[in-house]
Amino acid sequence: MSEKVFDIISSGKILVSDGAWGTMLQASGLKNGECPESWNLLYPEKVGTIARSYYEAGADIIETNSFGGSSVKLRHYGLQDKTIEINKRAAEISKEYAGKETLIFGSVGPTGKFLITGDIEESEMFDAFAAQAAGLAQGGVDLILLETFYDMMEAQIAVNAIKSVCDTEIICSFTYDSKPDGSFKTMMGNSIEDTLGFMRTNSLRIAAANCGNGFRQYRDFAEVFHEFSKDIPLMIQANAGLPLIKDGKLFYPETPDFIEEILMEFINHGVKIIGGCCGTNPAHIRKIKQKVIEYQGH
Numbered sequence: 172m173s174e175k176v177f178d179i180i181s182s183g184k185i186l187v188s189d190g191a192w193g194t195m196l197q198a199s200g201l202k203n204g205e206c207p208e209s210w211n212l213l214y215p216e217k218v219g220t221i222a223r224s225y226y227e228a229g230a231d232i233i234e235t236n237s238f239g240g241s242s243v244k245l246r247h248y249g250l251q252d253k254t255i256e257i258n259k260r261a262a263e264i265s266k267e268y269a270g271k272e273t274l275i276f277g278s279v280g281p282t283g284k285f286l287i288t289g290d291i292e293e294s295e296m297f298d299a300f301a302a303q304a305a306g307l308a309q310g311g312v313d314l315i316l317l318e319t320f321y322d323m324m325e326a327q328i329a330v331n332a333i334k335s336v337c338d339t340e341i342i343c344s345f346t347y348d349s350k351p352d353g354s355f356k357t358m359m360g361n362s363i364e365d366t367l368g369f370m371r372t373n374s375l376r377i378a379a380a381n382c383g384n385g386f387r388q389y390r391d392f393a394e395v396f397h398e399f400s401k402d403i404p405l406m407i408q409a410n411a412g413l414p415l416i417k418d419g420k421l422f423y424p425e426t427p428d429f430i431e432e433i434l435m436e437f438i439n440h441g442v443k444i445i446g447g448c449c450g451t452n453p454a455h456i457r458k459i460k461q462k463v464i465e466y467q468g469h
């Protein structure tokens with residue numbers, strides 16, 4: 172099971188993952204200040220409908236509604252004692268509403284606390300990620316996806332915690348910004364070289380980047396990453412551009428048509444798993460899937 176994702180992309184197949192969950196949950200009625208992951212217990216059918224919509228758009232990979240499902244995050248809502256249950260349900264819901272062949276990636280986001288400021292102890296962080304991973308593994312995820320990470324120290328604790336409770340394959344996806352010299356770094360200053368070292372240390376086989384400033388920028392990231400390493404498969408889940416305000420409402424400028432135009436450049440730079448982050452929806456995923464089918468014939 173744990174070799175599955177790496178084996179599939181190593182055989183040359185491009186996989187399409189899903190798009191935003193937060194944006195879709197808000198569209199389903201999630202209110203400001205409400206815990207997105209509480210919906211796994213309260214409204215599983217609404218959560219499942221999102222999974223289903225991405226599956227119907229052609230996604231080979233569906234994530235779980237568990238980005239903020241660490242006990243550190245759930246504590247804001249008094250739900251920390253339900254960490255395992257919430258994450259287990261997240262996995263079960265995505266499995267139930269996706270297809271039989273769909274790969275389920277358990278989403279794990281950062282705690283939002285900073286080790287460097289002493290905001291949180293390493294042991295608390297470790298326990299939070301271990302409980303979350305245990306819940307996701309119990310729910311049957313195929314892989315655990317750490318995403319939107321920006322601090323390699325936190326990512327290291329998360330990887331250690333996950334490995335302490337299950338042997339599920341792990342992808343760690345960082346959020347990078349482009350620098351004036353053309354390099355890319357995370358908010359805490361971690362570079363692509365740092366990422367490659369981190370992957371070697373932890374025997375991670377798939378590199379990944381998500382969120383950030385959109386597909387245009389991550390197209391450049393893929394090109395730079397590809398120069399560092401032609402062998403390591405890359406997963407990209409970009410935002411639909413940086414959000415803008417129009418008529419008092421947030422909107423994302425990169426449309427499904429725009430993404431369709433630049434998609435081949437991703438594939439040409441070694442991207443093996445392509446999906447969306449904030450601001451993307453099933454229409455984006457449908458376009459990505461169409462383009463991938465045109466490219467590889469199935």
Ligand SMILES: [Zn+2]
Nearest residue numbers: 382410448449
């Ligand atoms: Zn995002």
